[in-house]
Amino acid sequence: MFNKVCIIGCGLIGSSLARAIKENNLAKKVVSSNRSDYVNKKVIELKIVDDSGSDTKKMVKNSDLVVIATPLSSYASIISKIKDTLKDGSILTDVGSVKENTTNLIEKNLPNNISWIPSHPIAGTEESGPESGFSKLFQNRWCILTPSKKSKKKDINLLKIFWEKAGSKVDIMNTKKHDHILSITSHMPHLIAYNIVKTSLSIQKKQKSEIIKYSAGGLRDFTRIAASNPIMWRDIFIHNKKNTSEMIDKFIENLEDLKKAIESEDNQKLEKIFKKTKIIRKDIIQAGQDVKKPDFGRT
Amino acid sequence: MFNKVCIIGCGLIGSSLARAIKENNLAKKVVSSNRSDYVNKKVIELKIVDDSGSDTKKMVKNSDLVVIATPLSSYASIISKIKDTLKDGSILTDVGSVKENTTNLIEKNLPNNISWIPSHPIAGTEESGPESGFSKLFQNRWCILTPSKKSKKKDINLLKIFWEKAGSKVDIMNTKKHDHILSITSHMPHLIAYNIVKTSLSIQKKQKSEIIKYSAGGLRDFTRIAASNPIMWRDIFIHNKKNTSEMIDKFIENLEDLKKAIESEDNQKLEKIFKKTKIIRKDIIQAGQDVKKPDFGRT
Numbered sequence: 001m002f003n004k005v006c007i008i009g010c011g012l013i014g015s016s017l018a019r020a021i022k023e024n025n026l027a028k029k030v031v032s033s034n035r036s037d038y039v040n041k042k043v044i045e046l047k048i049v050d051d052s053g054s055d056t057k058k059m060v061k062n063s064d065l066v067v068i069a070t071p072l073s074s075y076a077s078i079i080s081k082i083k084d085t086l087k088d089g090s091i092l093t094d095v096g097s098v099k100e101n102t103t104n105l106i107e108k109n110l111p112n113n114i115s116w117i118p119s120h121p122i123a124g125t126e127e128s129g130p131e132s133g134f135s136k137l138f139q140n141r142w143c144i145l146t147p148s149k150k151s152k153k154k155d156i157n158l159l160k161i162f163w164e165k166a167g168s169k170v171d172i173m174n175t176k177k178h179d180h181i182l183s184i185t186s187h188m189p190h191l192i193a194y195n196i197v198k199t200s201l202s203i204q205k206k207q208k209s210e211i212i213k214y215s216a217g218g219l220r221d222f223t224r225i226a227a228s229n230p231i232m233w234r235d236i237f238i239h240n241k242k243n244t245s246e247m248i249d250k251f252i253e254n255l256e257d258l259k260k261a262i263e264s265e266d267n268q269k270l271e272k273i274f275k276k277t278k279i280i281r282k283d284i285i286q287a288g289q290d291v292k293k294p295d296f297g298r299t
Numbered sequence: 300m301f302n303k304v305c306i307i308g309c310g311l312i313g314s315s316l317a318r319a320i321k322e323n324n325l326a327k328k329v330v331s332s333n334r335s336d337y338v339n340k341k342v343i344e345l346k347i348v349d350d351s352g353s354d355t356k357k358m359v360k361n362s363d364l365v366v367i368a369t370p371l372s373s374y375a376s377i378i379s380k381i382k383d384t385l386k387d388g389s390i391l392t393d394v395g396s397v398k399e400n401t402t403n404l405i406e407k408n409l410p411n412n413i414s415w416i417p418s419h420p421i422a423g424t425e426e427s428g429p430e431s432g433f434s435k436l437f438q439n440r441w442c443i444l445t446p447s448k449k450s451k452k453k454d455i456n457l458l459k460i461f462w463e464k465a466g467s468k469v470d471i472m473n474t475k476k477h478d479h480i481l482s483i484t485s486h487m488p489h490l491i492a493y494n495i496v497k498t499s500l501s502i503q504k505k506q507k508s509e510i511i512k513y514s515a516g517g518l519r520d521f522t523r524i525a526a527s528n529p530i531m532w533r534d535i536f537i538h539n540k541k542n543t544s545e546m547i548d549k550f551i552e553n554l555e556d557l558k559k560a561i562e563s564e565d566n567q568k569l570e571k572i573f574k575k576t577k578i579i580r581k582d583i584i585q586a587g588q589d590v591k592k593p594d595f596g597r598t
Contacts (some may be wrong), residue, residue, distance in 0.1 A: 068486075073354045122516045126580075142513060148453045171512075178392040181509050184499050186516025191557065192495055193517075197576040199546070199553045200483050210480050212579070212586045213470075214441060217421045217485025218492075220583055221520060227580035230573030237561045237569065247498070248558045252551055254498045258490065259547045267372075270536065274529035280511070281425075281526035284519055 001162055002027040006063040008056060008078060010034055010043045011229070012124060013095045014069030015133030018048045018164040023135040033059040035141035043130050057085045065162070067119075072235035075102050079109050091115045091155050097182060097232075099146045099175035107148045115155035120144045120178065122167060122186070126227040134224035136167065140288070143168035146175045183243035188251065190233055191244065193225035300461055301326040305362040307355060308375060309333055309342045312394045313368030314432030317347045319465040322434040331357040342429050351537070356384045364461070366418075367393035371534035374401050378408050379426045390414045390454050396531075396578060397480060397538035398445045398474035406447045414454035419477065420467055421485070425526045435466065439587070442467035445474045482542035487550065489532055490543065491525035 005027040007014045018030050032049045034040050040052040053059055060066055060082045064219040068078055075094070085106055086092060092114050110116050123141040125132065143163040147156055160170045173272050200211055200219060215223065237244050261269045304326040306313045317329050331348045332355040333339050339351040359365055361382045365379055376391070385391060391413050395401055402417050409415050423439040424431065442462040446455055459469045482553055499510055499518060514522065536543050560568045 043596075063501060064535070120526075122513055141515060181513060182508060182516060184502060185510055185513040185518045189495060189517030189521055190496070192491060192521075192554075194573055194576050195550065195554050195557055196488060196491055197579060198557075198572055199487070199550045200552065201575065201579060203546075203549060207480060209586075210584075211484055212582050214421055214480060214484040215583050215586075216440060217481060218488030218524060219484045222488055222491075222522060223576070223580045223583055225517060225520060226573075226576040228577075230570050230577060232533055233573055234566060234569040237564070238564050241561050241564070245558055247502075248554060250502060251494065251498045252554060254493075254501065255494050255547060255551060258494055258497075259544055260544055262540050265537050265540070267533060267537070270533040271529050273497055274493055274525075274532055276500065277493050277525040278527075278529060280500060281495060281522045283507075283511050284514050284522055287508075287514075 001158070001165070002064040003287055004031065004063045005065045005067065005068055005133035006030075006060050007032045007049070007067045008060070008082075009068065009070035009074075010048065010052070010130045010261060011069060012128050012130075013121065013137070014067065015043060015130040016123075016135065016137035017067060017069065017095070017121075017166065018043070019133055020138060022048075024165050024167075025214045026165055027065070031059050031063070041131055046130065048130060056081050060085050062087055063090060065091045065093065068092070068096070071229075071231045072096050072098060072102060072239045073231075076105060079106055083110055083114075085086055086111070086114050088113045089115075091117060091159060092161060093117050093119045095119055095121055097186065097236045099178045101239055103146060103148050103175045107150050110150055110232070112150065114150065115152045116148045116150040117156055117159050118146045118148065118175070119159065119163065120146070120182070121163070122182075123168075124228075126224050127257050128229045128232075138163070139167035143170050144178055145170060145172045146178050147172065172284075179240050179243055183247050187236055187240055187244055188247040190225060190228060191237060191248070192251070193222040194233070196222045197226040224276050233285055233288075300457070300464070301363040303328045303330065303362045304364045304366065305329075305359050306348070306366045306368055307359070307381075308369035308373075309338055309347065309351070309429045309432075310368060311370065311427050311429075311431050312436070313366070314347050314418065314429035314463065314511045315422075315434065315436035316344065316366060316368065316394070316420075316433055317342070318434035319372065319437060322575045323466075324482065325461060325466050326364070330358050330362070338429055339468040343427065343483075347429060347432070349393045355380050359384050361386055364390045364392065366368075367391070367395070370528075370530045371395050371397060371401060373532075375404060380407055382409055382413075385410070385413050387412045388414075390416060390458060392416050392458060394418055394420055395538075396535045398477045400538055402445060402447050402474045406449050409449055411449065413449065414451045415447045415449040416458050417445045417474070418458065419445070419464065419481070420462070421481075422467075423527075427528045427531075431594060437462070438466035440467055442469050442470045443476050443477055446471065469499060476489050478539050478542055482539055482546050486535055486539055487546040489524060489527060490536060490547070491550070492506055492521040493532070496525040514555055536571055
């Protein structure tokens with residue numbers, strides 16, 4: 001599909017995409033740029049890319065597709081570095097989890113001859129780094145494109161096909177809607193997981209070993225989510241702070257309501273709430289977003 | 300180990316225990332008592348028990364071990380029904396998730412010749428009912444005994460060996476400590492999962508299908524936990540309401556703190572918190588309470 005693809009940032013997502021490109025023959029050449037020399041060496045050693053180096057300008061040169069796969073806070077400096085080196089008529093995309101402000105930022109700072117088409121593959125694990133990536137990460141997962149004013153129609157279509165060939169199902173929506181829906185389905189769940197682990201840790205310094213011992217009662221599953229990349233998630237919450245704050249307020253309001261029902265022993269109300277939340281599980285399984293396989297003792 | 304064991308309530312836990320007893324030859328005869336005729340028929344049909352009926356008094360008769368495996372709110376009526384039928388010198392236990400008030404309640408209402416030894420196997424899945432049980436549910440999971448004033452020493456030891464033969468590792472602690480630790484490792488995580496699903500549902504009536512579509516971003520994992528048995532969890536929160544309320548307050552306090560850090564874009568603080576929560580994950584894996592296997596696209 002492309003002659004040369006450059007991935008900036010070979011972490012979990014970037015290295016998985018490089019692997020998927022190679023496996024599905026989506027480019028003749030895949031290169032990457034990473035700040036760390038260790039990573040640049042590692043991705044060549046693992047044959048994830050054909051070339052890699054810390055000089056981003058040099059790596060980006062002549063690429064038909066450039067993918068930013070670094071934390072959101074690095075976008076501004078990357079753009080100022082590469083904007084005059086990007087190939088005429090090439091496509092620039094990213095894999096970030098928040099869209100509105102980064103889409104606008106890049107839109108303003110990019111030459112007109114570049115198609116800037118933000119992507120968000122909804123895929124990942126709690127692990128980080130190039131060693132943790134794998135080519136099937138995007139298989140059957142959604143990838144959302146949020147076109148900018150600088151997205152050419154034919155390129156949107158090309159990028160859509162690219163993600164589909166990498167295994168994704170593709171949806172297109174505007175940045176505002178993306179940031180709102182993702183704050184519900186992804187950002188809030190992660191923040192809550194971080195907060196529950198933070199809360200357990202703060203209470204029980206003395207009883208830490210007991211908390212770990214009995215974590216299979218539920219806490220365990222939250223610690224998995226709360227083990228996700230700290231820098232990436234810090235940036236996500238800050239970049240989507242308006243939606244995140246709103247969600248926190250609504251979450252607390254609902255929790256206070258549950259607390260009242262518990263304290264007043266309102267059996268009926270609690271039962272009604274817990275029965276409702278059970279139903280959505282069935283819908284998710286029907287939609288193919290999870291499997292109906294109970295999760296038990298994973299040791 | 301026993302001549303006759305009677306399990307009151309063949310749901311996920313009760314039916315799993317019956318299966319484990321049969322598989323490990325822990326009793327000559329296993330019977331159960333269920334309110335529902337359907338369940339009584341089903342457990343005989345599935346050969347989970349040798350006999351089953353809705354007449355609890357009749358089923359309990361002559362049992363060396365009686366296990367209450369019903370929601371906490373049913374304990375009072377069960378005890379008043381069976382207390383005069385329990386066999387002299389027999390052991391009474393349960394599998395409930397909250398201990399302080401049920402331990403005291405039964406302690407007060409039981410004849411002196413019965414060893415009342417509360418148990419709490421920390422095991423389960425989000426599924427309910429006798430069909431969802433399996434004999435290996437307790438394998439390598441902890442089971443906590445919280446002896447009462449009516450627990451005879453030799454019987455505590457016998458019950459400990461019984462749980463070990465069913466696959467569990469056994470710990471002994473007092474009821475207060477149990478209820479506090481479990482409110483952190485199990486009750487709060489479940490309440491938070493219910494609340495996050497409730498919050499998403501309340502916001503997005505119009506966008507329900509989109510929430511389901513993109514649930515793999517994190518929400519999916521909470522819907523699994525929030526699909527657990529509604530009656531059982533309603534009872535747990537109410538029976539442990541003091542600890543639950545305290546945990547909710549601490550949780551909200553921490554969440555408000557996170558919100559402030561996000562709104563003021565306090566990068567350093569957020570990074571520090573998220574790095575800390577990542578560490579406990581390693582401890583849990585080291586303690587054998589989860590496996591180091593990333594969780595990705597489960598479709």
